[in-house]
Amino acid sequence: MSESKYREWILDTIDSLRSRKARPDLERICRMVRRRHGSEPERTCAELEKLIVEQTVLKVNYKGSISYRNAAKVQRRSRKKYDASLATAVRSSAAEDASHSDLSNGDSAMGPADPDEDELEADTSIAMDTDSNADEEGADESRDEEAEPSPSLPQEDSAPSTADSGPVRAASAPCSPSVTRPDSGCRSGSASGSDCGPGSSPDCGSLQKAGERPNSLFPSSPGALAHNELAYGSTVGPAESQLPGMQRDNNVHPVESTKPAVHCVSPTPCALNNIKKEDGAKLEDISRSSSDQLVPDYAARQDETKSVCDAGSESLRCLPDNCSLKKISLPSFKATEGSPLNGGKDEVSVKKEKMSQNLLQWTVADVASYFSAAGFPEQAVAFRTQEIDGKSLLLMQRSDVLTGLSIRLGPALKIYERHVKVLQRTHFLECEDL
DNA sequence: TTCTGCGCACTCT
DNA sequence: AGAGTGCGCAGAA
Numbered sequence: 001m002s003e004s005k006y007r008e009w010i011l012d013t014i015d016s017l018r019s020r021k022a023r024p025d026l027e028r029i030c031r032m033v034r035r036r037h038g039s040e041p042e043r044t045c046a047e048l049e050k051l052i053v054e055q056t057v058l059k060v061n062y063k064g065s066i067s068y069r070n071a072a073k074v075q076r077r078s079r080k081k082y083d084a085s086l087a088t089a090v091r092s093s094a095a096e097d098a099s100h101s102d103l104s105n106g107d108s109a110m111g112p113a114d115p116d117e118d119e120l121e122a123d124t125s126i127a128m129d130t131d132s133n134a135d136e137e138g139a140d141e142s143r144d145e146e147a148e149p150s151p152s153l154p155q156e157d158s159a160p161s162t163a164d165s166g167p168v169r170a171a172s173a174p175c176s177p178s179v180t181r182p183d184s185g186c187r188s189g190s191a192s193g194s195d196c197g198p199g200s201s202p203d204c205g206s207l208q209k210a211g212e213r214p215n216s217l218f219p220s221s222p223g224a225l226a227h228n229e230l231a232y233g234s235t236v237g238p239a240e241s242q243l244p245g246m247q248r249d250n251n252v253h254p255v256e257s258t259k260p261a262v263h264c265v266s267p268t269p270c271a272l273n274n275i276k277k278e279d280g281a282k283l284e285d286i287s288r289s290s291s292d293q294l295v296p297d298y299a300a301r302q303d304e305t306k307s308v309c310d311a312g313s314e315s316l317r318c319l320p321d322n323c324s325l326k327k328i329s330l331p332s333f334k335a336t337e338g339s340p341l342n343g344g345k346d347e348v349s350v351k352k353e354k355m356s357q358n359l360l361q362w363t364v365a366d367v368a369s370y371f372s373a374a375g376f377p378e379q380a381v382a383f384r385t386q387e388i389d390g391k392s393l394l395l396m397q398r399s400d401v402l403t404g405l406s407i408r409l410g411p412a413l414k415i416y417e418r419h420v421k422v423l424q425r426t427h428f429l430e431c432e433d434l
Numbered sequence: 435t436t437c438t439g440c441g442c443a444c445t446c447t
Numbered sequence: 448a449g450a451g452t453g454c455g456c457a458g459a460a
Contacts, residue, residue: 020438023453035437062452063444 006047007056009033014057014070024068053395359427362390376415379407394424 013032017024029048030041048068051057058069362370364387372380382405388396401416402409 018452021440021453022438032437063454065453067452 003047003050006039006044007051009037009039010044010048010051010057011070011072014068015073018070018073023062023065025066026068029068053392359390359394359423362393364389366390367393371415371419374415374419376411379405379411379415382407393420394427396420396424 010029010033013029013036014024016032017028022028026045026048030044033039033044034041048057052059052068055071058071060067060069364384367388367390368380368384370380371377371383383393386392386405396404396416398416398421401407401420402412405412407415
């Protein structure tokens with residue numbers, strides 16, 4: 001309930017700042033929301049992150065600083081072509097979130113709000129993230145594999161877009177989730193920092209809602225995912241898939257753009273710190289005792305084998321079959337599928353499917369226990385703190401993992417490359433098949 | 435002190 | 448050339 005209210009407030013604020021030619025950064029947004037509605041900065045940060053995840057708001061790195069955009073209003077300028085292709089991906093999920101249209105973000109306040117704005121969000125968002133980091137491999141790889149499928153999509157979309165008839169319309173679904181990462185949350189500026197400051201550990205509880213949203217499912221569309229990676233991962237990204245505003249930084253200062261993200265200590269992270277100390281200990285103990293050695297082996301192998309492309313399917317096989325990850329408890333997975341340890345090729349594929357599907361059903365606890373069991377108990381706490389469930393996991397970008405969880409770079413890289421990426425890839429590859 | 439409006443330079447398509 | 452963005456400054460509240 002308050003969620004939509006916040007959405008409105010935040011979008012309104014962003015629009016407002018923009019109209020007055022002020023950079024819509026975290027600090028200003030929080031301040032304005034507080035002034036206008038009396039909302040706590042931490043809460044605003046949390047809600048903002050949710051919107052970012054939903055892609056209702058895009059977080060971009062423009063001219064060296066982080067800015068937030070009303071997804072509905074961005075991108076209409078350039079990416080229309082892109083949209084077309086993206087639209088497809090999005091659209092699939094769109095259906096699911098039709099409900100989302102409520103996102104209509106109340107831009108009303110803003111400018112020439114277009115009627116199509118609601119819909120725009122979807123595509124817009126997808127492409128955005130500029131700030132991201134560039135991480136080469138991630139993006140490159142994903143690009144290779146993922147980019148391919150998309151080509152086919154475009155055409156399809158074009159049709160739909162036609163349907164949109166509207167000038168801009170492309171995708172009808174506002175769903176795409178993660179283009180931007182929530183990571184930078186409160187980091188920017190002093191204000192943000194102070195607002196969401198460590199001491200103020202925002203109520204993470206609020207954050208989790210993001211994952212609950214229906215649209216978070218959209219990743220089910222391979223295309224969408226791919227795009228996310230591209231865009232986000234713009235990281236490395238080939239300018240191909242990025243949005244105008246966002247890519248600027250990446251293209252121009254790939255490295256620099258990353259920096260901000262690194263420093264950033266999103267609101268969540270702030271909370272993380274506190275939580276880590278408290279609950280972390282418990283969790284760590286538990287998880288540690290349960291799994292440490294499992295992953296290395298598997299992970300290492302993955303790394304080598306990983307020629308990205310096959311990573312997806314390979315990983316699947318790897319996880320359950322080759323690697324003795326039995327210990328890793330994948331609740332949903334097991335539940336629906338039974339023991340993953342046996343079975344021939346057919347079974348494997350079946351498992352694959354189920355696993356992917358189940359991924360969407362993973363709860364925060366499932367995700368945490370997964371990483372815990374995978375040998376990252378400490379980091380698992382971060383996932384838990386950030387309330388990353390299966391859906392969120394699918395939406396995570398490399399930078400999210402590297403910087404948004406406030407975990408050390410080393411483990412973060414391993415987690416992303418060996419697990420997150422693999423799970424995502426697997427998931428959407430599978431979706432593709434379907 | 436804070437908010438708001440806006441000229442103008444930048445950046446990108 | 449056209450359009451989005453936001454810095455920096457001045458005026459208003």
